[in-house]
Structures are given as C-alpha cells and as structure tokens.
Amino acid sequence: MTTDAVGRDHEAVSQFVESFAAQLVEAGMQRMPARIFAALLSSDSGTLTSAELGEQLQVSPAAVSGGVRYLAQQHMVAREREPGSRRERYRVHSNQWYEALTNREAVIKRWEHALREGVNSLGPQTPAGRRMAETLAFFEFVDGEIAQMMERWRVRREELFGAD
Amino acid sequence: MTTDAVGRDHEAVSQFVESFAAQLVEAGMQRMPARIFAALLSSDSGTLTSAELGEQLQVSPAAVSGGVRYLAQQHMVAREREPGSRRERYRVHSNQWYEALTNREAVIKRWEHALREGVNSLGPQTPAGRRMAETLAFFEFVDGEIAQMMERWRVRREELFGAD
C-alpha cells in the first residue's frame, strides 16, 4: 500500500472519493460537484485549493470553477481567500454540510407552492384535489418536524463527540 | 375556461402536471417518470391506463412503459391488471406515495455503507476519518428519527382527514 509521509493511502482515498461521489450522483447531484465535494470531505483539513482539486480529480481549472460555484450556491462549501495570495481555497464545514442536505427549505417551499396550485386547479372538493391537499399537509408537517429533529441531533452530537 | 362534463379544467390540470413534474425533475427525478407521476396524482381515481397516459402527455407507449417501470421500482406506483382485459392500469396510493419519498431506506443504507468504507480508508483517528464517522452517526440518527416521524404523521393524518 502506497502511503505518503503522513500515512495517507492515496489509492484507497481516491477510491472512496469516487464511490462516495457516485452515491451523490445517484441521489441527483451533478458529477463534478459530487467529486469535488467528496474530495473535500476526505481531506484532513477540510480545505483544498483549486489546483489541488484539479490535480486530484484530473480535471481542468474550468471544471473545478464550475463545480465549486454550484456547491457554494448550495451552501455546501465556503470559499476562502488565502490572505496574501490569489489562491482560493474551498472548505467543507465538517459539522454543517449534512445539515444543508436536510435543509431543503427552498425545495420544500417550492413543492408546497406547486401543490397549492394543484389544489386550486383541481378544485379542493374533487378527489384529486383532496389527495393533493393531504400531500400538502404532509409536507407542512415534515417541514416542522425536520427542524426539531436537527435540534435533537445537535444535542446528540454533543453527547457523542463533545462540544463543537 | 374549458371544462368537461365533470367540471375538470383540462388546461389548468395539464399546466399543473407540467409544473409539478418540473419540480420533481429539479429534485432529481427523470423527466418522463416525473410527468407520469404528476398525471396520476392529478387524476381523480388515482389510476390511469397506459393509453390514457400516452394521450395526455403526448408520448409514445414505449416512453410510458419505461417511465412506469422506473416508478414501480421506486414503489411510487403500483401496476394493476384490469380483470378480463390486457389493459394495465397504474395507481398512485394517495396516502402512501410520499411515505415512499421519505423511505429512502435503500439510499440511506448505501450512503452509510460508503461512509463506513470512508472511515476505514482514511483511518478512524485521522481528522478526515473523524469527520466521516460523525457524518455516519448523523445518518444513523436520521434513519431512526424518520421512522418515528412517519409514525407521528399517521396519527396526525387521522386527526386531520379522518381514518383511512
């Protein structure tokens, strides 16, 4: 097993990056953002520069740029400028990225909006309209529940891993 | 507004179907399954035949076949054979399809598996390994919470809409 000075098994890490990225793709994320994100996740510092990403993933600077833009929009990574350099570095917030995952706030709101439209188009007293109203109620319910769940997770997390 | 005998506004319904489908697409679903699903959702009986779907969505039987196969695999629709006919009909279970949505059982399990691999590849005592272990714990937590949440929803649903 080929390891570097700090004992990192590049081969195994790269394999993990690709397989985790594949899961993200399956869940609907675009390939390049997924690979970039997985690479960041498996870096010890949680940060990588654009050049490091390009190197590790064997892609052009343009691809990194595009992928990072998407991730930043989704609040899954933060961009930081290294002081005194034109180098940008991208960071995954260890204990916050998966909160972003469940924080589908915007997505859920859009669904709720579409469903409300549906209830109106179909008529609230039609069978289809009633089905839709029920679904809408479900999303409203889930919305509130998720917030509470994340609260419980923060408590739990502290128990398991100590203060943040 | 053009309506049929039972007062359905085809124009408005079709518009809803397309806009709801668009939301599903945005959330990662393929276009054809999304459109088929939205059409089923907005039908009063909750069922449509292959021919009806093709007609309403203006697509070939082959496209319907492919889309339905996907939806059936995801347990979002059930196939029923009309007795005494070669006609198949597809049904959305009004109060169960969105449970399927949250029932990402298989997806979550695969993520957990990938993360476990990650912890091993990176080493549980490395910073990256620890980050991954924390994420894994999060998914395990969510897994259990969702089950409880759905239980609460069933109670809530009964309050709101009566027994099923």
Next chain:
DNA sequence: CCTTAACTTCACAAGTTTCTGAAAGAAGCG
C-alpha cells in the same frame, strides 16, 4: 390454437449535458 390487443424491448436519432482549451478578467506585488 389462432387472432389480435396490449405491453415491452431494442437500435438509433435528436437533444442535452458536461468538460475542455483558449481568452478574458481580477488582484497581489514589485
């Protein structure tokens, strides 16, 4: 058991997405 209606599969064409190289755009540093 043959006919026929219905669904499925498959090869391919059209459309879309994704990545690249090249050029343009910022920003540190002399």
Next chain:
DNA sequence: CGCTTCTTTCAGAAACTTGTGAAGTTAAGG
C-alpha cells in the same frame, strides 16, 4: 502602473440521456 498568477467565462467537441418507431412478446377471447 504593469507583470504575473490565479480564476472565471465562453464556444465548441464529446459523451451521455431520452424518446421514438418497429419488431418482439404475452395473454385474452373466440
């Protein structure tokens, strides 16, 4: 203020996806 280094934008090529028509399969009903 201009040189240099890094990032972004953009047009186009390559790869992938998606939907179609046509052929193939299944099963009802005579």
